[in-house]
Amino acid sequence: SASWIKTAFAKGAGPSMGLWQMLPGANVSRLLARTPGVDWVLVDCEHGNIDDAAMHDAVPAVAAAGASPIVRLPDIQSWMVKRKRVLVPLLRTVQEAKELVQAAKFPPVGRRGFGSPLAMERFQPAPTMTEYLQQANDTLLTMVQIETKEALDVVENIAAVDGIDVLFIGPFDLGNNIGHPILSGIMKQELLDAIARTLAATHKAGKKCGIFCTSGEQAKMFADQGFDMLSVATDYTALQATLAESVSVARGI
Numbered sequence: 001s002a003s004w005i006k007t008a009f010a011k012g013a014g015p016s017m018g019l020w021q022m023l024p025g026a027n028v029s030r031l032l033a034r035t036p037g038v039d040w041v042l043v044d045c046e047h048g049n050i051d052d053a054a055m056h057d058a059v060p061a062v063a064a065a066g067a068s069p070i071v072r073l074p075d076i077q078s079w080m081v082k083r084k085r086v087l088v089p090l091l092r093t094v095q096e097a098k099e100l101v102q103a104a105k106f107p108p109v110g111r112r113g114f115g116s117p118l119a120m121e122r123f124q125p126a127p128t129m130t131e132y133l134q135q136a137n138d139t140l141l142t143m144v145q146i147e148t149k150e151a152l153d154v155v156e157n158i159a160a161v162d163g164i165d166v167l168f169i170g171p172f173d174l175g176n177n178i179g180h181p182i183l184s185g186i187m188k189q190e191l192l193d194a195i196a197r198t199l200a201a202t203h204k205a206g207k208k209c210g211i212f213c214t215s216g217e218q219a220k221m222f223a224d225q226g227f228d229m230l231s232v233a234t235d236y237t238a239l240q241a242t243l244a245e246s247v248s249v250a251r252g253i
């Protein structure tokens, strides 16, 4: 599978598909990452039951299973950004997007501090410090969520910020924040228009656009519309759906 998303994007591979991890545990990570056709697993430290230690178990488990780990941070805080491939929720302003790039990238591009030697030692032959910083800056994926009214209003400018690679739509929060919540799974036209505006602005800036989906059908529909990155399901919802289905079959209801 095209596990390293940025390389896959550069090669013009088709849309990148992933799963969302909300439950802690390296085995959950492996299960999700080994699902055939999965390119990435997002480890959700915003709404998932995943603390810092659980995140440190999940990320290497995803990588070892051959998928790309992405961490959704709990908040836009530069001290939380010291991870590879981050998705930042609830972005509001162009300034926040610029600050995120500064926090995510090593010098000379940004001001991220060098921490654990473990990441660097992963590469063989070992790179020099300068090579490592450059490689990390080149391969790091920096993603922001478009899910506030403030961000939607300036989405063209956010898309244009250097170093932001992906604009990822959170349709539930976006719907809530523009006054058109998703009810019973139905997206109102105003929300669909906001989604279309974000997709167009992102592509005009030469960036990639992603969206959170709640089913395979929906992910396919958005992929067919030209989205580059789709989350297909979460561990939570998949487990819930399967359990409910099995119990209802057993009960004959």
Ligand code: 3PY
Pocket (backbone or CB within 6 Å): 047, 145, 147, 169, 170, 171, 172, 173, 174, 212
């Ligand atoms: C949203 O749809 O608001 C999300 O961020 C998905 O978790």
